[in-house]
Amino acid sequence: MTDIRSLLQSKGVVNDGIGSSEWWEEIAKLGTPLLLEYEGLTRKVLFLWRDPQGDEIASIAASVLLDVNSITDHHSWTPVCLQRQLGTDVWFGVLEVNSQWRGSYSFIPLERHQLPDVIRERGDDSLIAQRSWWVDVAKQQTFDPLNALPCVQSGWGISSPLHMPDAPLELGWQEWDEGLLGTVKKDQIKIIDWNSLDLANQRVCWLFSTATGDAPLVVLLDGERWAEPSGTLSVLQYLTDIKHIAPAHYLLISSLDPKTRWQELGCSYLFWSAVVHDLLPRVLDLMALNGQGVTERLVAGQSLGGLSSLYACAYFPQFFSQAISLSGSFWWPNKTLMQDSTVAASFDSLPEGSLAEQIMHNKVDVSQLKIYQNVGVGEGNMCRFNDATYQAIKRKGGNVKFELVHGGHDWLSWRSGLIKGLLFLIPATR
Numbered sequence: 001m002t003d004i005r006s007l008l009q010s011k012g013v014v015n016d017g018i019g020s021s022e023w024w025e026e027i028a029k030l031g032t033p034l035l036l037e038y039e040g041l042t043r044k045v046l047f048l049w050r051d052p053q054g055d056e057i058a059s060i061a062a063s064v065l066l067d068v069n070s071i072t073d074h075h076s077w078t079p080v081c082l083q084r085q086l087g088t089d090v091w092f093g094v095l096e097v098n099s100q101w102r103g104s105y106s107f108i109p110l111e112r113h114q115l116p117d118v119i120r121e122r123g124d125d126s127l128i129a130q131r132s133w134w135v136d137v138a139k140q141q142t143f144d145p146l147n148a149l150p151c152v153q154s155g156w157g158i159s160s161p162l163h164m165p166d167a168p169l170e171l172g173w174q175e176w177d178e179g180l181l182g183t184v185k186k187d188q189i190k191i192i193d194w195n196s197l198d199l200a201n202q203r204v205c206w207l208f209s210t211a212t213g214d215a216p217l218v219v220l221l222d223g224e225r226w227a228e229p230s231g232t233l234s235v236l237q238y239l240t241d242i243k244h245i246a247p248a249h250y251l252l253i254s255s256l257d258p259k260t261r262w263q264e265l266g267c268s269y270l271f272w273s274a275v276v277h278d279l280l281p282r283v284l285d286l287m288a289l290n291g292q293g294v295t296e297r298l299v300a301g302q303s304l305g306g307l308s309s310l311y312a313c314a315y316f317p318q319f320f321s322q323a324i325s326l327s328g329s330f331w332w333p334n335k336t337l338m339q340d341s342t343v344a345a346s347f348d349s350l351p352e353g354s355l356a357e358q359i360m361h362n363k364v365d366v367s368q369l370k371i372y373q374n375v376g377v378g379e380g381n382m383c384r385f386n387d388a389t390y391q392a393i394k395r396k397g398g399n400v401k402f403e404l405v406h407g408g409h410d411w412l413s414w415r416s417g418l419i420k421g422l423l424f425l426i427p428a429t430r
Contacts, residue, residue: 004085004092007046010036019088024050032146033105033162042096043164048146049082049107051089062115064091065108067141068162070378070408071097074134077116077125082107099166100406102413103378104152104159106141149177152411153230161412168405170416171244171423172235181234184208188237189228190286194253198274199264203254207283208233210240211247214293216426217283219275219320220418221265221301221308223252225411232415239419243428249292251283265304266332267311267355275312276319298425300324302414307332310355310371310389314364324421325373326414330354330385337381350388359392367397372421378408 005015011034017023027034027048036044047066053059064082066072072080072095082091091107112118119133143151144160151158161177175181192205206223209215226232239245253275255261264271284294297320301309306328313320331337334351350357358364371393375386383404390402401424407413 002083002092002094004090007036007092007094008034018085019055019090028146031148032144035165036094038099039096041099043099045095045097045162045164047082047093047095047105047107047144049091049144050146051084051091051109054089055087056084059089060111061091061109062112063110065110065137066093066095066105067108067138068095068097068105069103069159069410070376070380071095071101071103074138075127075130077120077130079116097162097164098377098406099164100168101162101164101378102167102170102406102416103162103376103408103410104412105162106143106157106159108137108141110137110140150231153225163412164406168416171419172239173231173415173419175238176231176235181231181238183228184233184237189233192279192282192286194279194282196274196278198270198278201256201260203256205254205279206250206252207286208236208250208252209248209287209292210237210245211249211292213291214295216246216248216296216298217294218248218250218422218426219297219299219312220250220252221299221305222255222261224254226252226418230415232418235415235419236422239422240428245419245422246426246428248422248426249287249294251279253279261304265301265308266329267307269315271308272312272316276316280319296321298322298324300326300418300421302326302417303409304329304332306373307355310373313369313371314355314359314366317365317368321368322370322425323372324418324425325371326417326421327375327379327382327409328373328386328389329382330356330389331382337385350392351385354385354389356385356389356392359389359396362396365396366393369393369398369400370425371398371400372417372424373400374403374405374413374417374420376405376407376409376413378406382409 032048034046051059066080082093084091141157143158147160149161190207194205195202220226299309299312299320306325309323309325313323333353393400
């Protein structure tokens with residue numbers, strides 16, 4: 001069993017009174033997680049969580065899962081867990097993490113009846129049962145209150161950021177995290193209530209401009225994720241002001257719910273037809289009232305949105321000629337490749353009906369497209385399908401920049417990727 005005392009020696013922490021208020025105050029001053037010694041290209045990271053209910057006698061927490069996005073495996077019945085320092089309220093764990101990594105993490109306290117072994121004793125240890133268990137317990141995830149950086153909204157809830165010491169500089173986001181950027185002016189954001197007859201639904205969209213006249217229009221899918229609370233608009237304004245990104249108009253299209261998102265962003269011709277023939281004309285009319293116009297159109301998204309952004313360019317090239325695809329779900333339409341990693345690992349061809357297959361068989365023309373595409377090294381088989389799509393675009397004459405980043409299927413990777421994509425597609429000077 002790991003000894004917390006030896007782990008903390010290098011940080012100068014006094015080991016008397018572990019778990020006392022004075023001890024936790026000392027830890028809080030250092031901030032967590034704590035970076036320990038290097039191990040080649042990796043570095044040991046010490047995670048600490050204070051049980052709000054106290055020690056093992058007072059607390060109902062029987063275990064605490066450590067979920068580090070795309071590093072720990074949440075598809076397993078034996079997930080990574082913290083260990084308790086007996087007789088205290090201290091839970092701790094150590095991972096070796098690449099020194100260039102950037103990603104989010106959280107803690108998930110479990111009661112005894114929620115332990116994976118208890119669930120498996122009911123007789124069902126299938127992938128479906130494991131997935132159901134994980135989705136249920138993930139609702140309990142909590143961020144790290146001793147992490148001094150702003151929390152992030154992950155796919156499961158609120159998480160904390162982990163920026164390893166050699167992670168690439170994040171343009172704009174470092175300033176945001178340090179509280180140096182203010183919120184954007186309210187008159188820069190126009191709310192659009194889009195009631196689509198074709199889609200038979202209604203949603204809110206946002207139009208945000210860093211330009212005063214004619215400029216590129218960037219469509220951001222999952223718009224609610226990129227809206228003002230995330231800091232994205234402030235970062236875009238800042239990077240425009242310091243002349244890194246060209247002035248532009250940004251249309252944020254919200255996703256209504258998971259089911260609708262799956263239908264609309266999973267290569268839906270109906271969705272994009274509604275966007276280009278219904279929503280965009282309304283946006284252009286609204287912009288014209290302010291003397292604004294559009295010079296070119298880009299579309300950007302992550303995960304299913306990364307798939308959909310390339311689909312929009314391939315099927316509606318007269319409207320979209322540039323895309324930013326982040327962690328694109330290019331396993332589509334073979335859902336099994338996303339759900340079962342063992343099937344995906346043995347899959348040695350392009351998924352039938354996938355965008356990569358359509359590109360290679362000349363069902364769509366990508367020769368006039370300009371694409372920024374990235375995926376995280378922690379995303380497993382997603383890397384293979386993204387690489388296959390990149391190779392297909394490249395072979396068919398598209399202008400594509402592809403990057404592997406030290407991150408996962410994670411907001412912290414996507415927020416950096418969006419900026420990298422904009423710097424590639426619409427830099428301030430071209």
